[in-house]
Amino acid sequence: MITATNLSKVYGGTKVLNIEHLDIPEGESFGLVGNNGAGKTTFFSLLLDLIQPTAGNIFNHEITVSQSEDWKPFTASFIDESFLIGYLTPEEYFYFVGELRGANKADIDSFLTSFEDFFHGEILGRKKYLRDLSKGNQKKVGIVAALIGNPKVVILDEPFANLDPTTQIRLKKIIKELTENREVTVLISSHDLIHVTEVCERIVVLDKGEVVKDIKTSEATLSELERYFSGEVEVTQAEELS
Amino acid sequence: MFQRFLWLEWKFFFRSASLGKNIGLKIFLIFLALYFSVAFLALGIGLYPLLQETFPNQDPLQMVNRFVLLWLVFELGFRFMIQTLPVLDIKPLLNLPISRRKAVNFVLLKSMYSFFNFLPLFIIIPFGIFCINKGDYGTWNIIGWMIAMIATTQCVNFLNFLIKKKFTDNLKALIPAILAVVILGTLEYFKVFEISFWFGKMMNFLVLNPYLAVLPIVMLIILYKWNQLNLESKFYLDAGLKEKQKDADTKNFEWTKKFGVLAPFLQLDLKLIWRNKRPKTTIYMSLLLLGYGLFIYPGDMYGHPAMYVFVGVFMTGIFMINFGQFVPSWDASYYPMIMAQNIPLKDYLSSKAMLISSSVIVLAILSTPYIYFGWDILLINMVAALYNIGVNVPILLYSGSFNKKRIDLDKSPFMNYQGTGAAQWIVGIPLMFLPVLIFWLLNFFINFEAGLIALSGLGLLGLLLRASLMKYIAGVYQKRKYAMINGFKQTGE
Numbered sequence: 001m002i003t004a005t006n007l008s009k010v011y012g013g014t015k016v017l018n019i020e021h022l023d024i025p026e027g028e029s030f031g032l033v034g035n036n037g038a039g040k041t042t043f044f045s046l047l048l049d050l051i052q053p054t055a056g057n058i059f060n061h062e063i064t065v066s067q068s069e070d071w072k073p074f075t076a077s078f079i080d081e082s083f084l085i086g087y088l089t090p091e092e093y094f095y096f097v098g099e100l101r102g103a104n105k106a107d108i109d110s111f112l113t114s115f116e117d118f119f120h121g122e123i124l125g126r127k128k129y130l131r132d133l134s135k136g137n138q139k140k141v142g143i144v145a146a147l148i149g150n151p152k153v154v155i156l157d158e159p160f161a162n163l164d165p166t167t168q169i170r171l172k173k174i175i176k177e178l179t180e181n182r183e184v185t186v187l188i189s190s191h192d193l194i195h196v197t198e199v200c201e202r203i204v205v206l207d208k209g210e211v212v213k214d215i216k217t218s219e220a221t222l223s224e225l226e227r228y229f230s231g232e233v234e235v236t237q238a239e240e241l242s
Numbered sequence: 243m244f245q246r247f248l249w250l251e252w253k254f255f256f257r258s259a260s261l262g263k264n265i266g267l268k269i270f271l272i273f274l275a276l277y278f279s280v281a282f283l284a285l286g287i288g289l290y291p292l293l294q295e296t297f298p299n300q301d302p303l304q305m306v307n308r309f310v311l312l313w314l315v316f317e318l319g320f321r322f323m324i325q326t327l328p329v330l331d332i333k334p335l336l337n338l339p340i341s342r343r344k345a346v347n348f349v350l351l352k353s354m355y356s357f358f359n360f361l362p363l364f365i366i367i368p369f370g371i372f373c374i375n376k377g378d379y380g381t382w383n384i385i386g387w388m389i390a391m392i393a394t395t396q397c398v399n400f401l402n403f404l405i406k407k408k409f410t411d412n413l414k415a416l417i418p419a420i421l422a423v424v425i426l427g428t429l430e431y432f433k434v435f436e437i438s439f440w441f442g443k444m445m446n447f448l449v450l451n452p453y454l455a456v457l458p459i460v461m462l463i464i465l466y467k468w469n470q471l472n473l474e475s476k477f478y479l480d481a482g483l484k485e486k487q488k489d490a491d492t493k494n495f496e497w498t499k500k501f502g503v504l505a506p507f508l509q510l511d512l513k514l515i516w517r518n519k520r521p522k523t524t525i526y527m528s529l530l531l532l533g534y535g536l537f538i539y540p541g542d543m544y545g546h547p548a549m550y551v552f553v554g555v556f557m558t559g560i561f562m563i564n565f566g567q568f569v570p571s572w573d574a575s576y577y578p579m580i581m582a583q584n585i586p587l588k589d590y591l592s593s594k595a596m597l598i599s600s601s602v603i604v605l606a607i608l609s610t611p612y613i614y615f616g617w618d619i620l621l622i623n624m625v626a627a628l629y630n631i632g633v634n635v636p637i638l639l640y641s642g643s644f645n646k647k648r649i650d651l652d653k654s655p656f657m658n659y660q661g662t663g664a665a666q667w668i669v670g671i672p673l674m675f676l677p678v679l680i681f682w683l684l685n686f687f688i689n690f691e692a693g694l695i696a697l698s699g700l701g702l703l704g705l706l707l708r709a710s711l712m713k714y715i716a717g718v719y720q721k722r723k724y725a726m727i728n729g730f731k732q733t734g735e
Contacts (some may be wrong), residue, residue, distance in 0.1 A: 048582040052724045072584040082731075083579035085510070087517040087651065089490045099506040100584045127490045129517070149584075 001026050002047065002153065002185065006056035009042055009209075017042045017209040019056075024202075026061075026152075027182030029175065031200030031217075032189040033225065038206040040189040041079065044157050047187075048077055060153060073101070076151035078142035078159070086131030090123045090141045093130060094148065101149025108148065115144050118170045136162045143171065147178070154178065156188045160195050168195065175199045193229070197222045247348045275357055282364035289365065290372035303373050303387075303449065308442035310391070314398055315423060317362075321402040325358050346473045350466060353403065354396060362395045379449060386452020387445070393458035400465040407472055491517060507585075507593030514572055518651035521565065521572060528561040528601070532608055539615040547690060548682040550619060551697070554626030555634075555677050557609055561601040562630055566638035567669060569594050570719075574648040574730035581723060587716040591639055595712065598638070599631045621694065629677050629697045632704025636711045641669040643718045646729025 002024040009017040017039040024030050032040045045051045047058050049065045057064050060071040077083070085093055098108040112124065122137050130138060139162050146154055159175075160168050176199055178184050190196040196203060197217055205213035205228065213228065215221050293302035335345060370388040374381050405416070429435040448454045493516065498508040515521040538553050565572075570590075573580055580590065606627035613620040680700070681693035704711070719726075 048578075050578050050581060050724075050727050069586060072582070075582075077582050079578065079582075082576055083582070085576045085579070087513060088510075089492065092492070092494075092513070096506055096510060097583065127492070129490050 001059075001061055002187075003059045004043075004046075004056065005059075007046065007053055007058060008055045009039075009046060009051065010054040015209055017046070017206075019043070019209075019211055022204070022211065024185060024187065026185055027179065028202055029179040029186045029200045030188070031196040031203040032187065032206060033191070033193065033196055033203060034189075034206035035229075037208070039209040040206060041157055042209075043206070044077070044079060044155055044187070044189065047155060048075070048079070050079075071153075074152040075155070076101075076146040076148065076153070077155035077157075078139075078146040079155070079157040081135075081138060081142075083142055083145075084130050084138055087129055089127065089129060090133075091125075093141060094145060097145045097148050101151075103149050111148065112144075115174075118144065118167065118174065120167065136164060136167070139163060140167065147174075151184065153185045154187070156186070158190060159188055160190055160192050172199050193222060193225045197225065244344075244348060247345070278361060279364060282361050283368065286365035286368035287372075289369050290376065294376075301377070303377060303379065304442065304446055306369065307445035307449075308438050310394075310445055311438045311441040314394065317358075317395075318398050318402060318405075321358055321398065322405060325356060325399075325402060342474050342477045343470070346470055346477065349473065350400070350403075350469055353399060356399065359395055359399055363392065366391045366395075380452075383449050383452045386455040387449050390445075390448055390455040390458045393455070393462045397458060397462050397465055400462070400469050403469055404465065404472065407469075407476070501593075501596065503589055504593040504596060507590055508597060511572075511593060511597050514651070515565075520649065520651055524561060524564040527564060528605060529608075531560045532557055532605060535609065535612050535615075535619075539612065539619060547618070547622065547685060547693075548678050550622045551626060551681045551693075552674065552678045554609075554619075554623040555630060555674055558602050558605045558623060558627040559630040559634060559673070561605060562598045562634060562638065563670075563673065565601070566594075566598050566635070567641070568645065568649055569639060569642040570726070571642075571645045571647055571649045571730070572651070575651070577730045578727055581727060587719050588712055591716055591719065592712055595635050595639060595708070598635050602627050602630045602635075618690075625694045625697050625701070626677065628701035630701075632701030632708075633677075634673050636704060636708070636715065637672055638669065639712075639715050640718065643715065643722045643726075646722075646726050648730045648732060 002022075004019050004022040006021075007017065007019045008015060016037070032043065034040055042051070046053055047060065047065060052066060057066070059065070060075060063071045065071055085096070088096065094108050094112060095105055098104065098111075103111070116124075119140060123133075123141060130141060133141070139159070143156060143159055146156060159171060163171060172195060175186055175188070179186050179201075186200075188196065188200065201217050203213070203215045203217055203221060203225070204211055205215075205225070213225075215224065289306070290302050293300075293305055297305065366388055370384050373379055373387075374384045377384075408415075426435075426437050430437055448457075493513075495509045495512045498505045498512070501508055515525065534557055535553055538549065570577065570580075606624060609623050610620060612623060677697055677700075680696055684693040684696050
């Protein structure tokens with residue numbers, strides 16, 4: 001259960017995030033969409049205590065994230081390349097994360113076998129450092145590392161970007177399996193409306209830091225979202241014309 | 243087109259993320275530049291009268307000519323280590339309608355205005371004027387000499403870039419050249435074949451026939467062209483990308499397992515040091531500087547025991563200082579991960595403290611042969627090591643909480659001030675001089691033993707309080723966390 005109350009973040013006088021109240025129940029697959037600058041990454045960074053809220057709080061399983069480090073053992077995330085250690089090989093990186101999350105080498109090895117498909121032979125046993133991998137392959141490593149050690153909360157920022165189509169499809173499968181038992185809360189953000197409607201049971205649309213839509217995903221969600229985003233374009237165009 | 247390049251440079255400089263924050267460093271560099279300019283100018287003005295006075299029977303110009311070669315070799319070596327080819331970020335230019343030659347010319351011409359090329363002028367010009375006024379050479383002869391010298395300086399400039407471009411990836415290929423220099427140097431030293439004498443003769447010949455100044459100019463043009471062609475051939479995106487992919491080193495440092503919870507961090511730090519250029523160099527530096535005692539102990543001029551304390555703190559703590567002052571900037575590129583992962587800050591810092599303390603112990607052990615210079619020295623070094631571990635390690639880690647500058651691990655450490663801020667300069671004072679001061683006072687007012695006992699006592703006290711000190715420091719890091727994450731994100735010099 002993740003709760004944000006009166007949460008706001010201000011940069012140089014501009015409010016980039018302002019959420020009055022948001023509850024994400026345990027086991028939910030939660031999708032965050034919005035145009036650039038909507039506040040998606042800001043929200044995730046606040047949730048991971050990488051930036052300080054200007055006001056308000058986020059609670060992760062009743063723990064105030066900016067007050068205590070106790071949420072770290074059950075929360076895993078991949079935001080961007082700054083979550084990867086460039087001078088390690090993928091295996092070493094997985095082992096390192098594993099040790100931080102109480103999984104030994106053998107655990108990790110058996111864990112990784114289930115991702116052989118996902119890696120498509122491009123990650124393991126290549127004797128390459130992470131910094132020498134392509135962007136897409138780096139992303140695969142980051143995503144899989146975020147699943148190590150049975151976390152209760154998984155946060156992925158734009159997991160579909162930079163991935164090839166095959167991997168996108170496999171990733172969708174992985175996320176669906178993850179939330180099947182309703183034990184793991186998955187938070188993802190995406191610019192791809194099709195993907196996000198497919199894997200998330202709830203979608204929140206942010207615009208300039210505000211929650212403008214909170215939808216329980218159904219058949220109609222995709223078209224609703226498409227209408228919203230294209231409508232927004234029309235509105236701004238109309239504004240420019242007038 | 244050149245104006246546009248200059249405009250880009252201007253913007254790059256004034257819009258770089260760290261301008262302003264780095265002002266202290268800039269002032270320091272400007273001060274250094276001024277200092278060297280004045281020193282060289284003084285030498286340039288004083289050289290002629292000085293030589294005339296010291297060696298009244300010899301012609302100053304001929305004496306100077308004998309040293310020209312030595313100077314050039316020295317200058318080349320110096321430039322190789324310090325001067326870097328001015329860079330123009332070519333990536334955004336590649337798909338724009340700009341001819342390759344223009345961009346390359348811009349880079350090369352810009353390098354001609356490097357400070358290193360101006361320094362010799364401070365000697366060449368005043369000395370030349372003296373020669374014209376006081377010596378019995380014709381004006382044209384000396385002007386020819388001056389032109390030849392200036393052209394030679396520029397030749398060194400371009401030669402340096404050629405060497406850098408061609409050999410930095412493959413330093414082994416330079417061995418024959420270095421060997422040749424060493425052999426010639428040895429022959430010179432034992433007066434078998436004095437190349438500097440022949441080179442001096444050549445320069446003298448040039449003075450008599452000033453039109454020969456054309457030769458260095460021709461050489462300069464050739465070197466320029468060579469550089470130009472070399473750079474043009476590399477003016478592709480993949481020239482930088484297709485570096486040889488070496489197989490990753492998979493040494494795992496399994497023995498760190500003994501350290502329990504700290505093991506993963508220790509492993510990570512060891513890999514960090516082992517696999518990245520800049521931290522790796524700190525190891526070589528530490529071993530090299532272990533020889534510092536050889537310069538101090540034999541001489542009587544620094545014979546005060548307080549000086550020995552300084553040397554002891556320095557030698558056993560050199561890795562501590564070089565590595566420790568940039569904690570946690572070493573981890574800058576993945577600091578958000580360190581903060582979001584399941585890593586208690588205290589463990590993270592304890593592993594750093596452990597690593598640094600071990601380095602002090604290793605260096606202290608390696609310094610034991612200095613017992614040759616007396617028991618006192620050994621004792622002082624051991625006490626200094628204890629003090630380093632007990633007091634200086636926590637001080638360094640504490641000062642690390644003020645670090646918020648990123649370090650790119652792959653850049654060469656020579657003249658690399660990335661990650662250097664005010665904290666690095668300030669922390670040096672308590673680190674090195676506090677123990678010296680404490681020792682000096684006690685040695686002065688009581689005796690030698692009292693000084694050592696005080697230092698070891700402080701070291702032990704620091705060790706006893708280590709746990710609570712680390713807790714306090716972790717709290718400080720926690721508070722500064724957001725500023726650090728934000729600071730480490732800023733790339734650019």
